[in-house]
Amino acid sequence: xxxxxxxxxxxxxxxxxxxxxxxxxxxxxxxxxxxxxxxxxxxxxxxxxxxxxxxxxxxxxxxxxxxxxxxxxxxxxxxxxxxxxxxxxxxxxxxxxxxxxxxxxxxxxxxxxxxx
Amino acid sequence: xxxxxxxxxxxxxxxxxxxxxxxxxxxxxxxxxxxxxxxxxxxxxxxxxxxxxxxxxxxxxxxxxxxxxxxxxxxxxxxxxxxxxxxxxxxxxxxxxxxxxxxxxxxxxxxxxxxxxxxxxxxxxxxxxxxxxxxxxxxxxxxxxxxxxxxxxxxxxxxxxxxxxxxxxxxxxxxxxxxxxxxxxxxxxxxxxxxxxxxxxxxxxxxxxxxxxxxxxxxxxxxxxxxxxxxxxxxxxxxxxxxxxxxxxxxxxxxxxxxxxxxxxxxxxxxxxxxxxxxxxxxxxxxxxxxxxxxxxxxxxxxxxxxxxxxxxxxxxxxxxxxxxxxxxxxxxxxxxxxxxxxxxxxxxxxxxxxxxxxxxxxxxxxxxxxxxxxxxxxxxxxxxxxxxxxxxxxxxxxxxxxxxxxxxxxxxxxxxxxxxxxxxxxxxxxxxxxxxxxxxxxxxxxxxxxxxxx
Numbered sequence: 217x218x219x220x221x222x223x224x225x226x227x228x229x230x231x232x233x234x235x236x237x238x239x240x241x242x243x244x245x246x247x248x249x250x251x252x253x254x255x256x257x258x259x260x261x262x263x264x265x266x267x268x269x270x271x272x273x274x275x276x277x278x279x280x281x282x283x284x285x286x287x288x289x290x291x292x293x294x295x296x297x298x299x300x301x302x303x304x305x306x307x308x309x310x311x312x313x314x315x316x317x318x319x320x321x322x323x324x325x326x327x328x329x330x331x332x
Numbered sequence: 333x334x335x336x337x338x339x340x341x342x343x344x345x346x347x348x349x350x351x352x353x354x355x356x357x358x359x360x361x362x363x364x365x366x367x368x369x370x371x372x373x374x375x376x377x378x379x380x381x382x383x384x385x386x387x388x389x390x391x392x393x394x395x396x397x398x399x400x401x402x403x404x405x406x407x408x409x410x411x412x413x414x415x416x417x418x419x420x421x422x423x424x425x426x427x428x429x430x431x432x433x434x435x436x437x438x439x440x441x442x443x444x445x446x447x448x449x450x451x452x453x454x455x456x457x458x459x460x461x462x463x464x465x466x467x468x469x470x471x472x473x474x475x476x477x478x479x480x481x482x483x484x485x486x487x488x489x490x491x492x493x494x495x496x497x498x499x500x501x502x503x504x505x506x507x508x509x510x511x512x513x514x515x516x517x518x519x520x521x522x523x524x525x526x527x528x529x530x531x532x533x534x535x536x537x538x539x540x541x542x543x544x545x546x547x548x549x550x551x552x553x554x555x556x557x558x559x560x561x562x563x564x565x566x567x568x569x570x571x572x573x574x575x576x577x578x579x580x581x582x583x584x585x586x587x588x589x590x591x592x593x594x595x596x597x598x599x600x601x602x603x604x605x606x607x608x609x610x611x612x613x614x615x616x617x618x619x620x621x622x623x624x625x626x627x628x629x630x631x632x633x634x635x636x637x638x639x640x641x642x643x644x645x646x647x648x649x650x651x652x653x654x655x656x657x658x659x660x661x662x663x664x665x666x667x668x669x670x671x672x673x674x675x676x677x678x679x680x681x682x683x684x685x686x687x688x689x690x691x692x693x694x695x696x697x698x699x700x701x702x703x704x705x706x707x708x709x710x711x712x713x714x715x716x717x718x719x720x721x722x723x724x725x726x727x728x729x730x731x732x733x734x735x736x737x738x739x740x741x742x743x744x745x746x747x748x749x750x751x752x753x754x755x756x757x758x759x760x761x762x763x764x765x766x767x768x769x770x771x772x773x774x775x776x777x778x779x780x781x782x783x784x785x786x787x
Contacts, residue, residue, distance in 0.1 A: 272671075282746075283748035306664060310785045
């Protein structure tokens with residue numbers, strides 16, 4: 217997996233956007249993720265982050281996911297995480313964040329539910 | 333032929349002088365202690381940089397009765413072999429008399445009485461002698477014509493100067509020294525430093541700069557670097573002396589002796605495994621002892637103070653013989669913990685110091701006599717018995733008061749910060765932070781893969 221952070225942006229159809237995240241979501245790169253999520257947040261669209269190709273998740277990355285989740289929630293929309301990689305899943309479980317994040321096993325499942 | 337005859341004696345004389353200088357330099361070095369001395373929460377660190385023409389600088393650190401530590405710094409007038417012989421006598425006398433006199437003043441007066449008959453005409457010794465009581469943090473000292481003492485106060489991030497009023501040893505006849513000398517005290521608090529130095533630091537014209545470093549500038553340098561510990565102060569002052577110079581050899585001897593109150597370790601997480609050798613070592617051993625063990629037998633990784641460099645931690649774990657067989661989850665958790673500690677050093681310790689580096693060490697522990705045959709199980713056994721050390725010379729970290737974050741509180745989630753420490757506390761079994769040791773800030777960590785994530 218790449219050490220840099222890259223994004224693949226897709227439309228999930230309807231009011232749903234999808235961003236596939238690749239690489240390290242660390243202290244240096246987390247601000248880039250925040251930036252990429254702003255258009256969906258400000259446009260009032262649900263957003264799904266596919267984290268299957270995230271090779272590292274630092275505390276800053278976790279902080280970004282928590283902040284974005286709260287910001288989307290405050291606007292009446294949802295930020296979802298799908299297909300979390302082992303490192304992402306371990307970080308979430310390590311800090312018992314499952315109840316505070318919206319998690320889906322697959323991107324398709326997330327799109328179906330969020331578009332409904 | 334005539335020319336040869338006239339230059340030969342000069343060459344012989346030149347060689348004799350060179351040989352004499354070499355003997356003097358060897359003699360001077362043999363009298364100086366090596367390394368630092370730790371006493372409870374205190375550390376005493378000396379440093380001596382010899383000039384090309386050997387001067388008469390000297391310092392010593394030694395134990396006294398009741399756990400107290402004696403220390404001395406002196407500048408003998410005169411250079412070359414003569415100055416070294418006086419220094420040698422001073423060293424022997426000081427060590428012989430240290431138990432016989434109970435105050436620094438009495439000891440310095442006794443030194444003068446014993447030295448005076450043998451001092452060459454016009455020779456004298458500028459000297460400070462002090463006694464540290466590690467149980468109270470009080471330094472009692474007397475100053476015979478020595479340069480002023482610089483005291484760094486961590487609480488106010490400011491310096492104080494303490495000037496002695498007595499004459500140097502042997503400078504004035506009669507009982508002038510005994511009449512003028514008196515004991516003074518300095519009470520050190522956590523983070524404080526008592527910086528003693530010879531005049532090679534403050535009075536020598538700096539080569540290439542055309543000025544003296546001077547006391548105000550020394551105070552500024554100490555204030556800036558004291559939070560990183562005595563060794564950082566020594567390095568910064570030495571660098572300031574060399575600033576602009578093409579040579580590493582000082583024009584005059586430069587000697588420093590620093591007494592530092594490093595304070596107790598900050599316990600970020602107490603080990604939960606009762607009886608674990610590694611946890612016991614990290615919790616009770618002097619941090620410098622653990623660092624020394626890491627240097628002897630461990631695996632180092634030097635990292636630039638740049639977040640982009642921290643990707644190297646993964647490769648380092650994979651390449652380290654003791655760690656490379658860890659299962660994927662254990663390796664990922666270990667990388668996360670070491671990354672968070674390192675990122676904290678880069679972001680908060682070194683934020684204004686581009687080009688700085690710091691070190692990450694793996695220090696192996698005692699290996700089992702019959703290690704598991706499964707490579708992954710053997711690696712887990714090894715990692716839980718060893719210790720990780722991060723050594724940095726940045727601004728010490730100020731840990732927050734709260735122990736764990738409560739993510740049920742929406743304000744905590746909305747803030748999204750301060751999660752790193754929470755994360756390493758969840759992963760590591762024990763974390764002890766020693767700010768401002770003689771070797772900089774040291775973070776000692778124990779990782780037990782089977783207990784990671786358990787509260």
